Amino acid sequence: MKSGLIVYLTGGAELPEGFDLLSHCREMGFTADRAELVGSRQGFFEVNDAWHYLFTKGYGNIKLLVAQAEQNCLQPVHPPVRLSG
Template identity: 35%
Template sequence: MKKGLIVYLTDSNTLPMTFDADEALAALSLSCDHSVLAASAEGFYDIPEAWHLMLTRGMQYISCIKGRFNESGDIELYGEPLRLYG
């Protein structure tokens, strides 16, 4: 079963100046087959768009978890994952 994870940035107004979403997700070492960042800021997927992307890529289990930037500019996850599909 392919697992996908949407990381929703709750404080997307404080993006670091040089932010690379792929590097940020890789640094999290997530245990899933595919992950996507979502946020309310321009240039990011919103949760329904990210969910649709996961479905079209064959994910059979999709969850969403909140993320925020810590003092060093890295993303830290908090809260419990919410199962959206599967």
């Protein structure tokens, strides 16, 4: 089963252009086949839209990571939460 990770950015921060979200999540120790961003100005606008996108693409194990963007990196606010799978 493919796994997906939804990264929800808090505080209205943005990631720099060209930021490789999936690689950065893997470097932090989060395993996923695909990562999607939810932010006020980037990616999806709502978590349920990102979840629906991943689910319809065949990703059964989907987790949510709430994070802050700080100096071109992500800082998790708490451990990821399983949304499905």
